[in-house]
Amino acid sequence: MRYLVWILRLVIFVIVLLFALKNTAPVDVGFFAGHGVQQVPLIVVMLVAFLLGLIFGLLVAALAMLKRRREINRLRRELARAQAAAAQSLPAAQPMIPEVAAPLAPL
Template sequence: MRYLVWVLRIVVFILVLLFALKNTGPVDVGLYAEYAIRGVPLIVVMLVLFVLGALFGLLAAMPALMRRGREARRLRRELDRLEDRLKHPVTPTAAVAPETIAPMAPL
């Protein structure tokens, strides 16, 4: 399975590399109003937009990742508490009268 993943990675890398080599022509990038950058290689524009998209995707996923981390820490603390309770059971020191647990009902 590991080898199949590596083969797929290499194939995707080669396809992206060939696509990048075919798209090196200069393009004009219009930013605001009349401001434009002229003669930027298309592959540079694509790379910058890919990185920006990846960063925005990570920022969008951060709240869910942080929530999952807090839940994992809470569950780990609860598991530790329950394991500690199993290791050190609490034994009552004195006998408890049945009336203190469930009061006797009149007949």
């Protein structure tokens, strides 16, 4: 299985490398307010766009994970408080005789 994963990684690397070699044509990149960069290889523009998307996606995922972690911690504290309150309100547990808890009915 490990060899299969490495073969798959090698195939993907070769495909990406060939794609990069085929997309070296220079392009002009325009920004806001008339600013721009001229004669940038297309693969560089695509790589920068990919990296910006990756960073944005990781940022959104990290914020969602932090929100979930805060909610989990809040719920754990609430559960601990509820368990402490339940332990204080209940008297010491005494063993129950089964017939007292649920009397047997004749069939």
